[in-house]
Amino acid sequence: MNEATRVPLDESRIPHDWYNIVADLPVPPPPPLHPGTLRPVGPDDLAPLFPSDLIEQEVCADRHVTIPASVRDVYRLWRPTPLIRARRLERALGTPARIYYKYEGGSPSGSHKPNTAVPQAYYNARSGVRRLTTETGAGQWGSALAFACAQYDIECEVWMVRASHDQKPHRASLMRVYGATVHASPSPMTETGRKILAEHPGSPGSLGIAISEAVEVAASAPDTRYALGSVLNHVLLHQTVIGEEALEQLASIGEVPDVIVGCTGGGSNFGGLTFPFMRERLAGRMNPVIRAVEPEACPSFTQGAYAYDFGDTAGLTPLLKMHTLGHGFIPDPIHAGGLRYHGMSPLLSHIYELGMFEAVAKSQTECFEAGLRFARTEGIVPAPEPTHALAEVVAEALRCKESGESKVLLTALCGHGHFDLNAYERYLSGRMEDHALPRDRIEAALAGLPVL
Amino acid sequence: MNEATRVPLDESRIPHDWYNIVADLPVPPPPPLHPGTLRPVGPDDLAPLFPSDLIEQEVCADRHVTIPASVRDVYRLWRPTPLIRARRLERALGTPARIYYKYEGGSPSGSHKPNTAVPQAYYNARSGVRRLTTETGAGQWGSALAFACAQYDIECEVWMVRASHDQKPHRASLMRVYGATVHASPSPMTETGRKILAEHPGSPGSLGIAISEAVEVAASAPDTRYALGSVLNHVLLHQTVIGEEALEQLASIGEVPDVIVGCTGGGSNFGGLTFPFMRERLAGRMNPVIRAVEPEACPSFTQGAYAYDFGDTAGLTPLLKMHTLGHGFIPDPIHAGGLRYHGMSPLLSHIYELGMFEAVAKSQTECFEAGLRFARTEGIVPAPEPTHALAEVVAEALRCKESGESKVLLTALCGHGHFDLNAYERYLSGRMEDHALPRDRIEAALAGLPVL
Numbered sequence: 057m058n059e060a061t062r063v064p065l066d067e068s069r070i071p072h073d074w075y076n077i078v079a080d081l082p083v084p085p086p087p088p089l090h091p092g093t094l095r096p097v098g099p100d101d102l103a104p105l106f107p108s109d110l111i112e113q114e115v116c117a118d119r120h121v122t123i124p125a126s127v128r129d130v131y132r133l134w135r136p137t138p139l140i141r142a143r144r145l146e147r148a149l150g151t152p153a154r155i156y157y158k159y160e161g162g163s164p165s166g167s168h169k170p171n172t173a174v175p176q177a178y179y180n181a182r183s184g185v186r187r188l189t190t191e192t193g194a195g196q197w198g199s200a201l202a203f204a205c206a207q208y209d210i211e212c213e214v215w216m217v218r219a220s221h222d223q224k225p226h227r228a229s230l231m232r233v234y235g236a237t238v239h240a241s242p243s244p245m246t247e248t249g250r251k252i253l254a255e256h257p258g259s260p261g262s263l264g265i266a267i268s269e270a271v272e273v274a275a276s277a278p279d280t281r282y283a284l285g286s287v288l289n290h291v292l293l294h295q296t297v298i299g300e301e302a303l304e305q306l307a308s309i310g311e312v313p314d315v316i317v318g319c320t321g322g323g324s325n326f327g328g329l330t331f332p333f334m335r336e337r338l339a340g341r342m343n344p345v346i347r348a349v350e351p352e353a354c355p356s357f358t359q360g361a362y363a364y365d366f367g368d369t370a371g372l373t374p375l376l377k378m379h380t381l382g383h384g385f386i387p388d389p390i391h392a393g394g395l396r397y398h399g400m401s402p403l404l405s406h407i408y409e410l411g412m413f414e415a416v417a418k419s420q421t422e423c424f425e426a427g428l429r430f431a432r433t434e435g436i437v438p439a440p441e442p443t444h445a446l447a448e449v450v451a452e453a454l455r456c457k458e459s460g461e462s463k464v465l466l467t468a469l470c471g472h473g474h475f476d477l478n479a480y481e482r483y484l485s486g487r488m489e490d491h492a493l494p495r496d497r498i499e500a501a502l503a504g505l506p507v508l
Numbered sequence: 509m510n511e512a513t514r515v516p517l518d519e520s521r522i523p524h525d526w527y528n529i530v531a532d533l534p535v536p537p538p539p540p541l542h543p544g545t546l547r548p549v550g551p552d553d554l555a556p557l558f559p560s561d562l563i564e565q566e567v568c569a570d571r572h573v574t575i576p577a578s579v580r581d582v583y584r585l586w587r588p589t590p591l592i593r594a595r596r597l598e599r600a601l602g603t604p605a606r607i608y609y610k611y612e613g614g615s616p617s618g619s620h621k622p623n624t625a626v627p628q629a630y631y632n633a634r635s636g637v638r639r640l641t642t643e644t645g646a647g648q649w650g651s652a653l654a655f656a657c658a659q660y661d662i663e664c665e666v667w668m669v670r671a672s673h674d675q676k677p678h679r680a681s682l683m684r685v686y687g688a689t690v691h692a693s694p695s696p697m698t699e700t701g702r703k704i705l706a707e708h709p710g711s712p713g714s715l716g717i718a719i720s721e722a723v724e725v726a727a728s729a730p731d732t733r734y735a736l737g738s739v740l741n742h743v744l745l746h747q748t749v750i751g752e753e754a755l756e757q758l759a760s761i762g763e764v765p766d767v768i769v770g771c772t773g774g775g776s777n778f779g780g781l782t783f784p785f786m787r788e789r790l791a792g793r794m795n796p797v798i799r800a801v802e803p804e805a806c807p808s809f810t811q812g813a814y815a816y817d818f819g820d821t822a823g824l825t826p827l828l829k830m831h832t833l834g835h836g837f838i839p840d841p842i843h844a845g846g847l848r849y850h851g852m853s854p855l856l857s858h859i860y861e862l863g864m865f866e867a868v869a870k871s872q873t874e875c876f877e878a879g880l881r882f883a884r885t886e887g888i889v890p891a892p893e894p895t896h897a898l899a900e901v902v903a904e905a906l907r908c909k910e911s912g913e914s915k916v917l918l919t920a921l922c923g924h925g926h927f928d929l930n931a932y933e934r935y936l937s938g939r940m941e942d943h944a945l946p947r948d949r950i951e952a953a954l955a956g957l958p959v960l
Contacts, residue, residue, distance in 0.1 A: 059583075060519050061519060061584040061585070062519055064516060064518060064519070066516060067512050067513065067514055067516065105888045129513075132513040132514060133513065133592075133596075133886060133887045133888075134887070140585075144585075144659075163887075164886075164887030164888055164889070165887075166882075168924065169615075170887075180952055203887055206884040206885075207596070207887075208882075225929075225930075226926075226929040226930065229929035229930065229932055229933040229936075230889065232932075232933070233880060233883050233884075233889055233929070233932045233936070234883065234884060234937050235884055237902050252523070266730070411690060428685060431616075431658075431685050431686065432658040432685075432687055433658075434585060434616075434687060435585045435586070435615075435616030435617075435655055435659075436585075436616055436621075437616070437682065437685055474618065474678075474682070474927065475926065476683065477677075477678040477681035477682055477685065478677075478678065480681055480682070480684075480685045481677070481681040484684050484685070
């Protein structure tokens with residue numbers, strides 16, 4: 057262990073491969089099913105939505121997938137990202153633990169999302185696609201994809217949940233700065249949108265509706281495909297650059313993690329951070345405890361069912377075997393918009409069932425308390441999503457203080473909170489609420505799971 | 509020259525000294541004068557506002573000033589900052605020029621301001637000060653000082669121009685996240701504020717009023733001092749970490765700058781970037797052209813007088829010999845709030861008179877056009893202030909394209925634009941205006957200069 061605060065990594069050490077954990081699992085994950093036939097979906101089912109390279113990555117069994125030179129070239133704009141020792145937080149907590157965070161908020165759009173947006177734009181551009189559609193809630197994914205599309209000179213069209221679009225105009229502006237077209241959803245541009253607007257002219261929209269609109273346009277227009285920012289295997293694959301770099305940075309200072317903590321919404325940040333460490337653990341080279349943190353308002357791992365369910369609210373996607381609260385479940389409006397998803401990455405869900413990591417749920421106020429503590433010591437204001445991981449890191453560090461153990465803790469700070477200051481304002485003024493989920497609401501939501 | 513996009517610098521290479529250019533000037537800069545006696549102000553005049561360490565730095569003749577270990581320790585949270593080769597912008601412009609930018613937007617508050625906020629908080633804390641007051645316009649300086657005060661556990665009280673306070677609530681929230689108290693100015697807490705509110709209950713405030721309020725409180729309360737974010741010698745001194753790092757980073761890849769460009773408001777970013785390069789030029793080790801860029805709405809170098817004037821609107825400060833448009837001049841409301849200052853650093857003004865750099869003025873739309881081009885190629889959305897430098901870098905790169913010269917261009921991207929997306933939105937929607945200054949308005953403003 058040396059005394060560095062920021063652990064450097066040379067640009068030449070940006071990973072050359074993404075790591076595909078499927079190759080190392082004792083049991084392969086269950087396949088997605090076609091909701092009509094209940095048979096595994098094939099490449100033809102996905103071709104209207106995704107280019108062949110991404111479909112291949114979705115079902116890939118190879119351990120490593122080469123990162124195209126062009127993608128590495130764009131990664132260079134912000135990668136390798138720093139691994140930072142949180143010395144000032146450690147001191148404030150009085151803990152003997154050594155806390156490291158991998159900071160992904162220095163990317164152009166301010167989060168880890170460009171790690172997958174860039175290759176998705178690249179593969180689409182390479183296969184002749186001229187336009188990508190997507191949905192976005194709070195806007196992190198939409199702005200990442202808009203940035204990526206600007207790099208490959210393809211159009212980007214984003215359906216943004218109307219409530220967010222109206223409340224967070226700056227996010228839509230960021231997408232437009234990158235050249236994207238942004239529609240408030242429901243929009244009059246699609247069948248789905250028109251139908252909903254006719255019934256509910258004032259509809260605030262939902263992620264489910266926005267997905268339907270983006271998918272509808274992609275499926276029906278020429279040279280147009282659809283992009284998703286989490287959940288799918290190829291998305292988690294792309295995010296493994298986070299963990300690969302962190303692994304090398306820790307090794308360079310002789311540190312071995314004892315506990316790895318990440319927040320989970322659809323799973324892309326958590327999978328990206330932890331998969332390379334799971335590989336090392338499978339190979340017997342280290343033995344960290346790995347822990348997912350989810351909001352108590354949307355506890356898919358800790359309170360959901362492991363079952364086949366739809367990925368979207370409207371039921372347009374294949375059936376995915378995952379931890380889910382039911383596709384009809386609408387999470388309360390917590391500020392961590394990126395964690396408000398009824399389901400979970402099927403790959404992560406399978407790995408959870410294999411017992412390869414733990415999961416805990418946290419209340420919103422505990423998370424913001426940790427976020428504020430972090431900002432005042434480490435300087436960076438965290439986005440609401442990673443405050444969930446930070447709350448658990450703080451709790452673990454305080455347990456170390458109790459026990460006297462000098463554990464090495466690692467987390468990913470997946471985005472900055474400069475777009476989320478209204479949420480901090482609520483916390484500071486004592487107006488923030490918690491949203492623990494009563495068991496009967498979960499049971500009602502789970503009752504809506506598809507019967508196979 | 510190697511092929512890196514981001515030029516690394518090891519944490520151990522954070523500068524150990526700030527560089528004081530005064531030691532190398534052929535003629536010392538004219539002293540500030542007491543407005544009553546018209547004699548140079550002494551340490552006693554400044555003691556109610558600043559701690560002795562900073563007063564000493566203000567008049568220091570030593571070439572190097574040691575950076576305290578504690579300050580370097582906080583710098584480590586984001587320094588060294590990356591020097592990035594703008595390869596994708598070069599390609600988009602089709603220029604043979606090689607463009608490098610030093611990126612300061614990765615700091616906790618998103619700009620270069622913490623480089624001086626941290627030592628100012630440190631020296632104040634060390635001398636027993638319990639509270640710092642300051643003013644802020646758009647909020648960059650206020651949030652940097654709030655962050656720095658959190659690091660040294662001293663209170664921070666910010667008077668924020670009411671118009672900005674009401675229009676940019678997120679900036680005030682950021683200051684509160686760091687633990688600061690924020691008042692809209694004019695406020696009922698000061699003599700000055702009460703007087704103005706009595707006369708103009710709806711006053712939108714001004715930087716001049718906010719300065720008066722912060723100074724009034726600092727001068728009259730125990731254990732309280734005042735902090736300024738630009739203009740003064742000690743502020744520019746602290747910012748030389750930018751140039752020192754850039755110098756070393758360029759040297760590490762065998763590059764020598766031909767043209768160095770920076771934006772100027774009060775001068776802290778420009779001085780911080782260029783002073784170390786001026787030293788190298790004075791020593792005959794390189795011969796770059798150095799160029800300041802100011803907004804055409806506030807052209808102190810290119811159209812102002814070089815004269816003794818007040819630093820604030822109300823006339824409470826010492827008289828400073830500087831390039832000024834007159835302390836009564838109110839710049840039009842351009843989006844680059846950090847460049848809306850009637851005067852200029854006296855040290856930079858003196859150096860300009862010595863012929864050591866050039867200055868040009870740019871229109872707001874040309875700047876935003878460059879900012880947008882930069883965002884779509886390099887990914888980072890620049891704050892409105894550094895778009896002025898980028899506009900000149902683009903112009904220079906296009907001149908290189910014309911002439912076929914492979915010049916090495918260097919600039920500082922002193923802040924990100926995630927808080928300024930409303931300004932980009934205006935530009936994108938065609939609603940942005942230019943504010944060229946008619947000569948008669950300048951002459952009217954200059955007529956108000958103090959007669960000595």
